[in-house]
Amino acid sequence: MVLAERADDLARLRSLLDDARQHRGSGVVVSGPVASGKTELLNTAADEAVKQGATLATALCFPADKTTPLGMFGQLLLDCPLATQTRRRAIELLAEARARIHNGDLASEHVQQVSTAVAHSLCSLLTDLATHPLLLVVDDAQYADVPSLQCLLLLVRKIRWTPVVLAIGRTTPVREPHPLIQAELLRQLHSHRIRLTTLSETGVAEVIAARTSTGAADALASSVHSVSGGNPLLVRALLEDQNIAGRTTAKPDNRPGVAVGESFEQAVISCLYRSDDIARTVAYGIAVLGDGPDLGILSELTEFGPQVASSAVQRLDEAGLLAGARFRHPNARAAIIKSLSEKERATMHRTAAQLLHHRGHEPSVVAEHLVEAGDAAAPWAVPVLQQAADQALRDDRPQQAVRYLEHARVLCTDERARAGLLGRVANIEWRLNPAAVLRRLDALTSAMRSGLLDAERAASLLGHLLWHGYTEEAVEVATALQKRAADPEWSEEATTAWRSLALWFPSILGRLSTRFAASPAPAGAEPRHRAAEALHAVFTRGTDADVITAAEQVLRATRLADNTVDAICTSLYALVYSDRFDKAVPWYETLQDEASQQDAPGWQALLHAAGAEIAFRQGDLGTTEYRAQAALRYLAGSSWGTAIGSPLGSLVLALTAMGRYGEASDLLEQPFPAWLLHTRAGLPYRFARGQYNLATHAFHEAIADFRACGDLMTEWRLDLPALVPWRSSAAEAYLQLGQRSAAKKLAAEQLARCKQPRSRSRGVSLRVLAATSDPRHRQKLLREAEAVLQSCGDRLELAKVLTDLSAARRDADRVGQARSTVRRALLIAKELRAEPLCQRLLPQPADDVTVHTRRIPKSTVGAGSLTEAEWRVARLAAQGHTNTEIAGKLYITVSTVEQHLTRAYRKLNISRRTELPARLRKEIGAPMSVG
Structure with a gap:
């Protein structure tokens, strides 16, 4: 066994044994931090002494020995090779001494516990035995009983001129249990003291090299020393973990090359077990409070004075467990926490929460202890947990916020407040995974029926139910909202709910038992109210400057949050369906950047879906595909609910335009929520399916899809070409079937609905109308479409217009212009990877x-x-x-x-x-x- 950095200490022990052979007896105290190698040093010296002919007697003390009179001294005496008669005499003396020991406080060092005569007799048995070198070893002497220490002190005085060496090993305690005896004992030992410390980095390297190789020592020494603090026990445990990690797939620590596992954790607990009660309790306190706790809080938590607590921290630092007041490795703290019983852990966390709260610490700090305490039902606990959840959301830690609010629900006794907390939990969980809200819907619906939800939570519940297709429950909640519309506290929410249903789930409106007129959002209304009003205005009265301004005001003044994401997306769609991509694109990019910096897959999915719609309306097929796939990647299909129609529709449109019909077909064959086609999100899906059918020459199926879109949009009063240009697409299908008059009628109807002179919808309508017109008017319509689409930025539609324009010019014998136009169209089509269009244009x-x-x-x-x-x-x-x-x-x-x-x-x-x-x-x- 390697005794790294202990050669000088071992040499001193050898020197004392050499002196003993010359009848110069002595005593030595070997002290140091817990697990610093005292026992290992004493055992090595003892082995050498025995090999050289010395007699060895040992005593090992345990905490329980403090209440066993003469336990340590009797163990030491009876471990000697005594003759039978002498051993009998020793036993008699020990019994006599124990019988006469004062029956008072056995821990008192102010009382002579053993009579002088008996103590001398006991010591004489040992010194008479020493006809040749005798080595007496007492380990962990800090646990020795007072009578034994008193006899040991007498023995030290008697061995001065005998061949006896008394070696005492002790861990330096936080508070000396017997200061008078220890002081006198150390005085009598004539400066024979060996103070051990933890190993330096060089010493750690020496231990590693002895067990592995010099190369491994060079690579690991620094990291192992950093984690272990040089504590020999922890060093060896880490080396065991390295061996295990080398044979398995143990995850390495963030320090290169160091695996920290079970051996290290067990060694930490061993160190704690060997420490005195004060150090152990303070270690528990630091583990519970977290690294670097306030000394005052630590002192109150452990019920020790600040000076004692500070001394304990110092001892733990000297032992290598701490660096300052911080554990050197998180596994050490975890192991110590785990070693506490559930009751002990909960009690300490409960006390810590109270102390920290009363001292004004951050709610998030207090909340952690409240959660760990379990049932800490103090009146201030629920508000603190709510404040901590708010801070967690500001810090982009939604899962932590859910944890705090869930515990607040456990502690809260008010049913209405508990229902509100549940609604808030559902909203936060939605940003992470909308499917997670499913398990909350029954409880929230029940709370709604019991009248426990406020207006905002009721409106949120309506959104969750509709998202997941729970239409019956959604009708019930929407009806309840409408019935309370006259209540000022519910009026805004009821109006917004009505508008949201009209915009996203209009099929629900016909099932409501009551109706009411939606009032305008008042000045200073919540963003979701103003956003819903703006988008509703786009569909009902068309686009105007006021609508654009209102939508941008919401986007400009609102930060992404659980209660604002709906308002933000709604405002963004108001710009999209107004054909104002010049404004929608910068806002989308800004919002996506903001969402990407937060832990919010649900938000990112929604924004990517909106971004895919924007990209397709700009004719950017590659970006459409990327954003739609990103939206579907951030949320699994089950999490999308009925809203899956938007990203799925955009992806099918892009793949179809790129000629990747097999991939588009695979997507269309996937199952989708049954309620999807009865929602506005179903319109993009059905329209995309129609485009696929049109591209693959299934013209009658395409017309059926486009007509179905038109019937629903007419029924829902959402017949806006910017939403779904079903008429122009149906007209293209009719043209393929040779039904020119039907196609022309639809194209003209759509053009009449395009109020904005420079909108994408108008450009598309002009192109299709041109295809139904006679050659004399075709070029004029196509040139107008070209100008409109260039201004609004839809490159795919522009390429289609140029393709048709080149054919019209060729038919008019304007060959040069036709060739130039084809080149322009082909260049755009190739950049967009619109292969079907490229094939039409290639000679x-x-x-x-x-x-x-x-x-x-x-x-x-x-x-x-x-x-x-x-x-x-x-x-x-x-x-x-x-x-x-x-x-x-x-x-x-x-x-x-x-x-x-x-x-x-x-x-x-x-x-x-x-x-x-x-x-x-x-x-x-x-x-x-x-x-």
């Missing part, structure tokens, strides 16, 4: 497949009909081109080629590439060159 390759020049009726090409993109790819594949060559010719990705071929095989009812030429010849009824 036929010179070496393209030779086929019959007549157009192939789509209804005759396989069971499902090939799209134009699939037909192009299939022809080149049949000709023998590789996927990479096809991708290069058509300016698409290899992945897209593979997707087109997969769908073509399915539609043509073939299974391999080599079957393509024959199948295509059969379908078109003409020979095909494959060469």
Whole structure:
């Protein structure tokens, strides 16, 4: 066993034994912090002495020995190799001494507990035994009983000229239990004292090298010393943890190369067990209060005076457990906390909470102790927990806020206040995961029925119920809100609830038993009231300067929070559906930055969903895809509830516009909430499905989707082209079916509804109307659409307009302008990765497949009909081109080629590439060159 940095101390013990051989007896005290290596040093010296012919007798003291008269001295005496008669005499003397010991306070050092005659007789038995060197070792002498110490003091005086060495090991206590005896004992030992300290970093490296290697010592010494404070017991425990970590997947500490595990934690508890009661209690106090506690608070908590508490901190620091008043490693504190019983831990936390509260500490500090205390039902506890929750939210710690409010509910005795706390918990949980609110809905609904919820909490409950599709309960809560609309405290919430239903869940309105006229939001109303009014105005009377101003005022004056996120998103949508992307984009970016700095997946998902809608309306397909996928990534499908229609619809629109029909189809085949299609969030989803059907030539299905959107929007009085331009999309489907008059009627109706001269909706309407018009008017309409879309920034729609304009110019024999326009359109389409549009714009390759020049009726090409993109790819594949060559010719990705071929095989009812030429010849009824 390596005794790092103990060579000089061991040499002193050897020197004393050498003196004893010359009949110069002595005593020595080996002292130091707990677990600093005293026992190890004494055992090493004893082993060497025995090997050199010395006689050894030992006594090990325990805390219980303090009340056992002559327990330590009797143990030491009877451990000697006494002759039978001498041993009998020793036992008789010990019994006589114990019988005569004063029956008063056995811990008193002011009374001579053992008669002088008996004490001399006991000591003489030891000194008479010493015909050759005798080593007497007493370890942990701080626990020795007073009679034994008194005999030991007499023995020290008698061994001066005998071959006896008395070695006493003791841990330096916080408060000396027997100061008079200890002082006299140390005086008699003639300066023979060895004071041990914890190991230096060099000493730690020496221990590590002896157990592993020099290289490992160099790598680990600094970190191990930092965690252990050089305490030999803790050093060895850490090395054991390293061995375990090397064989398993134990998580390393943040210090490089150090694993802190069970061995270290057990060693910490061992140190605590070996410490005196004061040090142990103070260690518990620091563990409960946290690192670096106020000395006054620590003193009151442990019921020791400040000076004693300070001395205990110093002893724990000397032992390597603390650095100052802080544990060197969080596992040490955790282990100590764990060692307390539940009752002890709760009591200390309860006391700590009271002390900290009365001294004016931060609510968050007090709240931690209240939670850990469990049932600390002081009258000030609930308000403190609520204040702590407020601070946790300001510090972006929502989970901590929920923890505090949940405990406040446990302590609160007022049913109305408890219901309010539950509503607040639900709102905070929503920002983390809306699905978590599901387990709260029954209790909140029950509280609503009992009249325990205030207006704000009732309105929040309505939102949660609708989000998750609990329509029956939502109708009940909405009806209750309306019935109390005359109450001034409920009026604003009832109005906002009515507007929210009209905007997001209009199908619910028809099921309400009462109706009322929504009054304007008064000056100074809550942001959610003003935001709902602004968006409602967009849908009912259209966009004007007042609406834009109102929405921006809410955004400018409102910080993201649990009770404002709805108002913020509503205001943002007011700008979006006003076609004011110039204002919506900066606000979205600002809000997303703010949300990303907080622990709020729900908020980020909502904002990403709004951002995806904005990006698509700007024609930015890649950004639309990214934001929609981010929204769906931040919240799982079950957490989205009925609101999933927005991000899902945006993603399908983007994938469809990029020609990734397989991915779009997979999304549309996924199950969705049954109530989705009866909400406004269902409109983007149904519209996106219609666009997919339109792109894949399922024209009748597309019309059905677009018409369904129109029927609902008309019924709900939300027939706004900026929300869903269903008429122009239906018109495009009718055009594909050759029904020009029906298409023209719808396009004209939509254009008439576009009040803003420079809106995206107007640009889209003009493009579709142009497609239904005669050639003489087509270019004029398209040039106007071009100007409108350039000003509002929708590049995808602009590329479509330019595509149509190039065809119109070509038909008018303006070939040069047509080519220039095509180049512009193609450049935009490529940047947007709008591959179907690119394929429309690309010229036929010179070496393209030779086929019959007549157009192939789509209804005759396989069971499902090939799209134009699939037909192009299939022809080149049949000709023998590789996927990479096809991708290069058509300016698409290899992945897209593979997707087109997969769908073509399915539609043509073939299974391999080599079957393509024959199948295509059969379908078109003409020979095909494959060469």
